[in-house]
Amino acid sequence: MLEPSHNDELPVIPGKRYFTIGEVSELCAVKPHVLRYWEQEFPQLKPVKRRGNRRYYQRTDVLTIRQIRALLYDQGFTIGGARQQMSGETAQQDASHFSQLVNQMISELEQLLDVLNTK
Amino acid sequence: MLEPSHNDELPVIPGKRYFTIGEVSELCAVKPHVLRYWEQEFPQLKPVKRRGNRRYYQRTDVLTIRQIRALLYDQGFTIGGARQQMSGETAQQDASHFSQLVNQMISELEQLLDVLNTK
DNA sequence: GTGGGTTCGAATCCCGCCGTTCCGACCATT
DNA sequence: AATGGTCGGAACGGCGGGATTCGAACCCAC
Numbered sequence: 001m002l003e004p005s006h007n008d009e010l011p012v013i014p015g016k017r018y019f020t021i022g023e024v025s026e027l028c029a030v031k032p033h034v035l036r037y038w039e040q041e042f043p044q045l046k047p048v049k050r051r052g053n054r055r056y057y058q059r060t061d062v063l064t065i066r067q068i069r070a071l072l073y074d075q076g077f078t079i080g081g082a083r084q085q086m087s088g089e090t091a092q093q094d095a096s097h098f099s100q101l102v103n104q105m106i107s108e109l110e111q112l113l114d115v116l117n118t119k
Numbered sequence: 120m121l122e123p124s125h126n127d128e129l130p131v132i133p134g135k136r137y138f139t140i141g142e143v144s145e146l147c148a149v150k151p152h153v154l155r156y157w158e159q160e161f162p163q164l165k166p167v168k169r170r171g172n173r174r175y176y177q178r179t180d181v182l183t184i185r186q187i188r189a190l191l192y193d194q195g196f197t198i199g200g201a202r203q204q205m206s207g208e209t210a211q212q213d214a215s216h217f218s219q220l221v222n223q224m225i226s227e228l229e230q231l232l233d234v235l236n237t238k
Numbered sequence: 239g240t241g242g243g244t245t246c247g248a249a250t251c252c253c254g255c256c257g258t259t260c261c262g263a264c265c266a267t268t
Numbered sequence: 269a270a271t272g273g274t275c276g277g278a279a280c281g282g283c284g285g286g287a288t289t290c291g292a293a294c295c296c297a298c
Contacts, residue, residue, distance in 0.1 A: 053276080
């Protein structure tokens with residue numbers, strides 16, 4: 001069984017600009033080494049790096065990580081699926097699925113229009 | 120990268136009532152042993168069993184399997200995630216999103232009806 | 239009924255995803 | 269300078285998700 005990890009209950013993000021990997025780890029309940037690993041897997045996750053290659057995460061990075069976390073731990077995506085989801089590919093599928101339905105509705109409405117016209 | 124498996128291009132389901140596991144395997148492009156495995160993982164997948172414990176799949180079963188297949192191979196869910204998805208937890212989110220849209224369409228159609236009536 | 243293909247459940251095997259652990263070196267704060 | 273966090277890289281590991289194998293039962297065509 002998938003255990004929902006209650007993303008909602010994560011701590012409030014403090015009002016500062018930059019966070020170390022350790023801080024982000026706490027804020028997102030994800031171990032530092034996992035954060036480094038995710039960085040390889042998700043191109044959109046690119047914290048600033050300074051002296052000695054140290055990572056400095058911004059607030060948006062923290063939100064990105066929480067989103068990834070939700071996709072993986074709550075929604076039950078694989079890493080590949082989460083990446084696809086983040087890059088918006090599935091939104092397109094949804095959209096096409098949707099437009100298909102809409103097209104069908106349109107053609108049905110056109111038939112209805114025919115009926116109305118011939119009366 | 121996740122390779123979309125083009126669920127759309129699966130063969131049309133023949134117009135008969137029952138299918139053997141081999142037929143379903145072809146119809147869904149999923150090996151028989153995987154179908155048996157999925158049966159353990161997805162409670163809603165319960166083909167009828169007859170003489171000698173043989174599986175007889177109905178059309179709805181075929182559709183269910185295609186759906187599972189899409190969740191796993193196209194959308195990138197884990198089995199746990201797909202199960203959660205199938206059991207309708209996330210579907211509720213989708214549904215509310217959907218019903219919102221449908222409501223909007225209905226109100227627009229009602230406006231259209233008004234126009235037609237006053238003419 | 240007889241032969242060839244299909245299916246059965248259960249056991250076993252296996253590969254790759256998703257981390258995890260180790261490492262010596264570097265950095266920051268006291 | 270001492271303590272504790274962080275660095276990258278490589279080696280290691282669990283286990284999810286099948287894949288393979290087995291002998292036996294079954295079905296259909298002939």
